[in-house]
Amino acid sequence: MSWAAKAATAASGTVPGEQSSGSSGSPGPPPGPLSRAGITPHKVRSVSGLAAVIGAAVIWIALLGPVIVLLTHLSWSAIRSSLTAPGALDPLVVSVESGAVTLAVLFVLCTPLAWLLARGRLPFPRVWEAGLLCSLLLPPLVIGLLLIFMVGPYTPIGELLGHFNLSATNTFLALCIAEVYESAPYYVLGAQAAFGGVDPRLEQQAQLLGDRPARVFRRVTLPLATPGLAMALAVAWARAMGAFGAVIIIAYHPSGLPLQIYTTLQETGLASALPFALVLLVVALPLPLAAYIWSARAGRRRRG
Amino acid sequence: MLDADVEVDRRDFTVRAAVSVAPGERLALFGPSGAGKTTLLEAIAGLVTPRRGRIALGGRVLTSTSPPVRAVPPWQRRGGLLRQDPGLFPHLSVRANLAYGRTAAAGPVEPELAGLAGLLGVADLLPVMPARLSGGQAHRVALGRLLLAHCDALLLDEPYTGLDVSLRRALTDLVVSLVVARDVPAVLVTHELTDAQAFAGRLAILDRGQLLQVGPPDEVVLRPASRRVAELVGYLGFVPVRGAPGTLAGIHPERTLAGAHPGRGVVLTGAVTGRRPAGAGWEADVRVAETVITCRLPDKPPVSDQFAVTVLDPPSFGPDGAAVPSGLSGPCRPEQVRG
Numbered sequence: 001m002s003w004a005a006k007a008a009t010a011a012s013g014t015v016p017g018e019q020s021s022g023s024s025g026s027p028g029p030p031p032g033p034l035s036r037a038g039i040t041p042h043k044v045r046s047v048s049g050l051a052a053v054i055g056a057a058v059i060w061i062a063l064l065g066p067v068i069v070l071l072t073h074l075s076w077s078a079i080r081s082s083l084t085a086p087g088a089l090d091p092l093v094v095s096v097e098s099g100a101v102t103l104a105v106l107f108v109l110c111t112p113l114a115w116l117l118a119r120g121r122l123p124f125p126r127v128w129e130a131g132l133l134c135s136l137l138l139p140p141l142v143i144g145l146l147l148i149f150m151v152g153p154y155t156p157i158g159e160l161l162g163h164f165n166l167s168a169t170n171t172f173l174a175l176c177i178a179e180v181y182e183s184a185p186y187y188v189l190g191a192q193a194a195f196g197g198v199d200p201r202l203e204q205q206a207q208l209l210g211d212r213p214a215r216v217f218r219r220v221t222l223p224l225a226t227p228g229l230a231m232a233l234a235v236a237w238a239r240a241m242g243a244f245g246a247v248i249i250i251a252y253h254p255s256g257l258p259l260q261i262y263t264t265l266q267e268t269g270l271a272s273a274l275p276f277a278l279v280l281l282v283v284a285l286p287l288p289l290a291a292y293i294w295s296a297r298a299g300r301r302r303r304g
Numbered sequence: 305m306l307d308a309d310v311e312v313d314r315r316d317f318t319v320r321a322a323v324s325v326a327p328g329e330r331l332a333l334f335g336p337s338g339a340g341k342t343t344l345l346e347a348i349a350g351l352v353t354p355r356r357g358r359i360a361l362g363g364r365v366l367t368s369t370s371p372p373v374r375a376v377p378p379w380q381r382r383g384g385l386l387r388q389d390p391g392l393f394p395h396l397s398v399r400a401n402l403a404y405g406r407t408a409a410a411g412p413v414e415p416e417l418a419g420l421a422g423l424l425g426v427a428d429l430l431p432v433m434p435a436r437l438s439g440g441q442a443h444r445v446a447l448g449r450l451l452l453a454h455c456d457a458l459l460l461d462e463p464y465t466g467l468d469v470s471l472r473r474a475l476t477d478l479v480v481s482l483v484v485a486r487d488v489p490a491v492l493v494t495h496e497l498t499d500a501q502a503f504a505g506r507l508a509i510l511d512r513g514q515l516l517q518v519g520p521p522d523e524v525v526l527r528p529a530s531r532r533v534a535e536l537v538g539y540l541g542f543v544p545v546r547g548a549p550g551t552l553a554g555i556h557p558e559r560t561l562a563g564a565h566p567g568r569g570v571v572l573t574g575a576v577t578g579r580r581p582a583g584a585g586w587e588a589d590v591r592v593a594e595t596v597i598t599c600r601l602p603d604k605p606p607v608s609d610q611f612a613v614t615v616l617d618p619p620s621f622g623p624d625g626a627a628v629p630s631g632l633s634g635p636c637r638p639e640q641v642r643g
Contacts, residue, residue: 205391207379209405304433
């Protein structure tokens with residue numbers, strides 16, 4: 001039913017007490033004068049509206065500046081010569097693989113933590129959150145340095161890994177560890193917000209209808225939090241793909257895309273490094289974009 | 305059969321109540337806000353843990369604090385709780401919401417779902433998402449969801465607050481017919497006396513955690529067991545009874561007639577100190593001795609110093625607040641009340 005039709009039925013008085021139930025879904029625009037005045041998207045109706053659009057466009061273009069510069073400074077010949085060099089695309093594979101591993105680790109290990117934080121099930125919640133903020137505030141370079149002291153070859157953890165012929169320096173494992181540390185706080189905070197947005201009364205309702213807590217999580221909590229979780233994963237993915245500070249310290253090899261850009265810059269100069277920046281952008285973009293589109297569609301579906 | 309005899313601690317007081325509701329019976333818990341009505345319902349649903357007591361539903365002991373100790377978790381209780389917020393799952397269609405609590409053991413859902421959706425008037429809305437529903441439709445779907453889950457009881461916690469009167473009445477009638485058809489015990493919590501009376505076969509008055517009176521919905525109002533119950537069910541004026549020191553007669557605004565009708569009750573005379581429209585009639589404040597009583601009258605009362613009101617069969621309460629059995633409840637005499 002369109003807003004106009006809804007207003008018409010309300011006005012005719014045939015349906016007593018009919019009003020959109022705001023509590024169970026995302027509240028839409030209230031029917032009535034507002035909807036008739038028409039907050040219609042894509043239409044500018046006043047000078048201040050026009051100014052807002054122009055201002056937003058200026059900021060948007062400024063933010064996109066580096067991408068625009070990247071695209072204008074690339075030439076097909078440079079792209080071809082950079083990308084067809086032997087082994088030029090190996091870092092791409094390394095980046096995608098380590099990024100996928102990182103996302104899997106984050107989803108499995110950090111989702112429960114985010115849920116516990118969101119539901120206040122942990123004692124001294126402020127302490128837990130402060131700890132997360134600490135790891136968020138550590139510069140990636142410092143994380144890398146500290147990881148050396150934590151999982152380096154001469155530490156207890158490093159020695160333990162050594163027993164299994166593993167090493168957490170200059171290996172694929174080290175790369176994944178660095179990426180997890182760089183992206184985890186972003187994922188946990190994002191996932192916490194996603195779970196926090198799920199009405200606990202709905203979970204209680206599901207319990208009262210006969211679902212044990214694990215089933216409630218699967219049937220209610222997770223589906224309702226999924227758009228937010230997808231966005232948190234997208235942010236984590238972007239962090240993992242671009243991880244550099246910690247990576248350069250503990251995982252110089254095997255090099256992923258950011259490190260490849262850096263080494264190419266060092267060895268052959270800016271012109272041959274830029275094509276790899278384009279590769280990073282093209283490879284990293286689809287997942288966040290898909291998450292974005294998908295969560296927007298999920299929201300639309302819920303609004304009916 | 306629903307049996308609950310519990311003590312539940314709250315921050316300000318302890319809720320102590322024992323209720324027993326037979327299958328197909330409807331009990332209304334009536335009381336002011338914060339009386340502990342919802343707490344009692346939540347104890348039955350398993351959302352709060354009683355300090356002491358026993359709850360049994362359909363032959364299963366759900367809670368028992370004396371050996372053998374039991375505390376069945378909410379998801380195994382099958383006591384369907386419906387609140388003011390319908391709590392429909394926004395990511396599921398109306399159809400999926402209706403079928404949510406259905407277990408395989410209860411048989412195929414589809415035929416029953418279709419029938420119930422027709423009964424509830426939501427048959428055309430099955431593929432719709434809950435955000436599209438009006439308040440009344442959402443409540444009907446939430447009710448249908450409980451019924452399809454085949455709960456052993458219906459616990460209704462002020463489900464219709466905020467809906468307008470005609471919709472509320474229609475939903476109440478629907479619930480009553482469904483409770484009778486399903487033969488499950490039903491408890492309605494409300495702070496609207498008329499809602500409670502429209503729903504219930506038995507009315508229980510709860511105040512500050514104490515069950516004050518349980519009885520037929522008309523009798524509780526006409527024969528309140530104490531002055532507090534009388535206040536809760538709408539008695540606004542209390543006038544001293546002549547010849548019985550400390551005894552007060554309760555005056556319910558709706559139990560008054562304009563003019564002197566000695567054959568029908570106690571006649572009081574006093575000055576009209578205020579009058580205002582109320583619903584389809586008028587409400588008048590009449591000063592009788594030192595007390596002001598409020599009367600509901602069909603016609604606009606005149607401004608008068610000697611306005612006579614007949615109070616039908618007023619209950620009276622002793623100095624301790626308890627109802628005095630004889631008092632004015634027999635054949636009433638005007639001179640019994642000081643006017």
